[in-house]
Amino acid sequence: MALSHLRLRLAGGFALAFGIGLALLALASLGYLWRESRSRLDARLDGVARGVADAVRREALETPDSTLVFAVREVLAEWPRTGDHWMVTDEGGALLAATDTVGDPRSLARRALATDTARAELNDGTSDIRIALVSGSVVLRGSTTWRYRVMAFGSTQGIEQDTEALATALAIAAPLIVLLSLEVAATLLLLGAQVIAEYESIETGVAEKPPVPVRTEAV
DSSP, X not given: OHHHHHHHHXXXXXXXXXXXXXXXXXXXXXXXXHHHHHHHHHHHHHHHHHHHHHHHHHXXXXXXXXXXXXXXXXXXXXXXOSSOOEEEEETTOOEEEESOOSSOHHHHHHHHHHHOSSEEEEEOSSSEEXXXXXXXXXEOTTSOEEEEEEEEEEESHHHHHHHHHHHHHHHHHHHHHHXXXXXXXXXXXXXXXXXXXXXXXXXXXXXXXXXXXXXOOOO
């Protein structure tokens, strides 16, 4: 009976330790996925914002007799349809062009400019929006300088959905893994107990054998 209780206690302790380790591993995995996904999103937004700023500059230099609005709209018309979201404002914050007509891009531009940072995170009421802000300028003939700002933005909703999907999968798999580990631990403990019991029976049998008398011959 004592041996059975010992096996149960050892198996329960093993399962508890394994469950705690699995929970810590799951939390670390979710945190790593969140950080890496946000880093990739920020890097992509930075690239888009710099690309648009360079494109506006090139367009302005190619058409120096036009206006900044014309150059920005030309870039908008020629920009590849890759699902990028961006907008351009002048130095005063007035919206010149935007890839998105839904929602309120002017309000988003004002809120982004108010942060006065290269990167910002805002909430549009449904999800968090990551924003990369790049300032650009171009000097034309006659010392005319056009200054503008490019904001590339993207939703973190996809990151949140991926994280939630991974968390759900881990939550479903964790009990199964713990049960399997408990079964394996109980089996190993049972085999170990059997080996110990057989070893103890051998020792008991040897101890119960009567000693063999030692004969001595007279010289």
